[in-house]
Amino acid sequence: MDRYCRQEKMIPHSKLKGKTVAIIGLGGIGCMSAQLLARSGVGKLILVDKDKVELINLHRQILYDELDIGKPKVKAAVAKLSAINSTITIYGLNMTVTKDSMRRIKADLIMDCTDNLAARKAIAHHCAKKKRPWVFATALATKGMVKAVMPGEDWFDSTFKGKHGFHDVKSKGVLNAGCNAVACLQVSCAMKLLAGKKVSSSLILLDVWDNKVEKVLSNP
């Protein structure tokens, strides 16, 4: 029996096996997104993060366990994902995301799973230059946002220009169900993009505490 037969009706494996997806940031969102993409049989994954695994990551970052504490996240993630799916290629890049370092990323699609504005700006800049789609995803406390950004769409810069001083995970915390639900929506968008299907340009808003998912049209 074919390994991917249970997902063939939604997305044929032929659409995934030749594709390269970069997952930028291996935190709560990135761990789940990377795992789902690996299980789905995306041909090549590039994992990017500069951090080491800490005890405070374990409640939500599902690729790591206690034995990984102190290891680089990319190293631990590559080991886990290779055990999950040995038929795909997985690379880890232990680096800070900047406009310069993003030049090393050659992918069909980029998953933005970072936790700061500067890294997201670097991803937006890189994807605009290379004319590649990317999927923005962010989570905080019980909430999240997801949006597929298509080549030529100046969404990120126009939406977040001048934004600063907002809350982060240190100040407000993050629920494991929240960031993992965000990752599931992000991967769903990614699958459709990889399959060449139409993807909504709306910003998806999610709150797992209040059981709310809604879409906001987003071209200010």
Next chain:
Amino acid sequence: MPCLRECLPKRRHQGRRIVMKVFIEETNKKAAIRFEGTARQLLKRLKINPATVLVARNGKLISLEDKLSDSDDIKILEVFMGG
């Protein structure tokens, strides 16, 4: 947080009150107010820092300079960058 208690408007259209509905996501508060001006002016009135939020009018993100009217349905969305 700003006090959101406002006088209900006296303006009416076809017998119904015209009010702007405002939902502030961060505090999960709703208000019905009379307001005309830009999104930036609304945030100032509500004492919300415009650098930390996005504003949606009738289900669509808008710029801070867009003009609002009494009949609009406004959502003030918290910006966050956690991953």
